[in-house]
Amino acid sequence: MAYLLLKTRLALELPRINAALEEAEHTLPAPVQPVAHHIFNSGGKRIRPLLLVLVARLLGCQGDNVYRLAVTLEMLHAATLLHDDVIDDAATRRGRPAAHTLFDQTQTILAGDALLACGNALVADFQNTALSRSFSQATSETCAGEILEIAAQRDPELSLEQYLAIISGKTAKLISCACEMGALLAEASAQQVAAAAAFGEHIGIAFQLVDDAIDFAEEGVTGKPSFGDLREGKMTYPLRCYRQNLDSDARAHFDEQFRSAAFSPEACRAIAESVRRLGYDRSTRDFADSYLQQAEDNLMDLPDGKERTLLREMAAFVRERTK
Amino acid sequence: MAYLLLKTRLALELPRINAALEEAEHTLPAPVQPVAHHIFNSGGKRIRPLLLVLVARLLGCQGDNVYRLAVTLEMLHAATLLHDDVIDDAATRRGRPAAHTLFDQTQTILAGDALLACGNALVADFQNTALSRSFSQATSETCAGEILEIAAQRDPELSLEQYLAIISGKTAKLISCACEMGALLAEASAQQVAAAAAFGEHIGIAFQLVDDAIDFAEEGVTGKPSFGDLREGKMTYPLRCYRQNLDSDARAHFDEQFRSAAFSPEACRAIAESVRRLGYDRSTRDFADSYLQQAEDNLMDLPDGKERTLLREMAAFVRERTK
DSSP: OTTHHHHHHHHHHHHHHHHHHHHHHTTSOGGGHHHHHHHHTSSOOOHHHHHHHHHHHHTTOOSSHHHHHHHHHHHHHHHHHHHHHHHHTOSEETTEEOHHHHSOHHHHHHHHHHHHHHHHHHHHTTOOHHHHHHHHHHHHHHHHHHHHHHHTTTOTTOOHHHHHHHHIIIIIHHHHHHHHHHHHHTTOOHHHHHHHHHHHHHHHHHHHHHHHHHTTSOTTSSSSOTTHHHHTTOOOHHHHHHHHTSOHHHHHHHHHHHHTTOOOHHHHHHHHHHHHHTTHHHHHHHHHHHHHHHHHHHHTTSOOSHHHHHHHHHHHHHHHOOO | OTTHHHHHHHHHHHHHHHHHHHHHHTTSOGGGHHHHHHHHTSSOOOHHHHHHHHHHHHTTOOSSHHHHHHHHHHHHHHHHHHHHHHHHTOSEETTEEOHHHHSOHHHHHHHHHHHHHHHHHHHHTTOOHHHHHHHHHHHHHHHHHHHHHHHTTTOTTOOHHHHHHHHIIIIIHHHHHHHHHHHHHTTOOHHHHHHHHHHHHHHHHHHHHHHHHHTTSOTTSSSSOTTHHHHTTOOOHHHHHHHHTSOHHHHHHHHHHHHTTOOOHHHHHHHHHHHHHTTHHHHHHHHHHHHHHHHHHHHTTSOOSHHHHHHHHHHHHHHHOOO
């Protein structure tokens, strides 16, 4: 059975993470608790809190306050999902109704604000300036990544550099922050803190690349609406490979459609089919692999311990996941 | 000339505050800078940064980093205004077009998030755990106040206690935080920090009470749309006085209309006219006065210095302002 060690540890850690999350939920203003409860129970994998816990334990952190810190990342992540739902006006998230279809827009926006504010206050309670800086920096960068992504929508000529800056901001910074905060809580050396942050950044980018590949999977395989990125005008890595390999007439036609968001459902399906047939989802996973290699190198700067093995398994899981 | 000392000092401080604000604006992601620029230049009085600067100087803080800290409060304040504009779907703010009518909703929500995140990161850069806790606590409480206010909308039986909890949260906590952070930056004693925070809390509540009185002013006198609170179903202090003094039939009719937000423009005008004629705007200012008295008492726990005179003038200004 694959990932046996990781799954066993997950089974131990998840109840503790979920208990801390429930406790954090009760620090929110009562009217927005149902919104937070909904988003916390929408099938999230708790990857960010789990990474924080594993890194902290690997570096010798004892005690239970690690869970209180870990859930601040899930709160920040949930805040971004709630505001995204309002912004994208998406009907579903992970196959379930999006928050703003169950609660009104006002509640959804305010719940996001409250999650961000309370997450931040929980970090401040640790009275550790390095933790506060890491968290607030990650918040800024996550927000900036999202803003850059929206500004880049429907631009078929988005450079690879810009694309990487977007996914680093919107996804990798928060995952990197999880690992960095775990190391900071454990009072690790500056070198270990930097290695943990770099590990997180690299698996974060790989995570988003694989996500972008999954967006072109056959319909019904994932819990998400299919081809969302294509419909929303996001020039992700697999789509970029597809566009680059079109001849110039086809590319001009594609660009025109992409700029005006004019793809029919049939056109989306045909493009996705080509992406898979031509192996661009596979190239995307290969590109992700190059980041996972770097992530594994970063692990070598952390102590040899059972959590290091688990972190390596997590990297493998990022590579192979299909939804 | 009234407030001569205060006006002279304002003329000295405002350019420095505005310069720091402009610098902070440039730390935001480029696509949302125009939104921040708009909200920063929409007629705000810079009361929060000014209070921070005055308290810090009174308590002996030298140097220019006080301005960098002061503007984080204006950033947080601006963030709440932007999200409010989206939530209330208001067409104007302070007589000018609201942000979400000039920029789209997505940009407005994200600009609010970015302002909150960057404000927080600027505070974290001070590497002072007390400052970080004060700021994040104020953010949480401001957010909670807003949520409570919305949950209480159209409830004619809102208690005075609940009303005070709402205005303390949505307005006073941030003003209190401004004074507290000024004292913390000056490394004042715990007693002085507490006195500064209490001073801010008291003038903050008075500020909001006066604001709620101004909402019933004659149309065209203020820069705001008239009777906004009545139309939005906010049971503010002057409206509460009005309702309490209705006979039981009239009150039942009022409650029914209030619950269903059914007041016509003529009905709003008539109620506002009654509020003024019966002196409930004046009672509201008298009630505010009781908080300003307490604020003045709090000042006695701070050193005698020229800024203390200015803080006393600010309290008088809060009492007498008409828009």
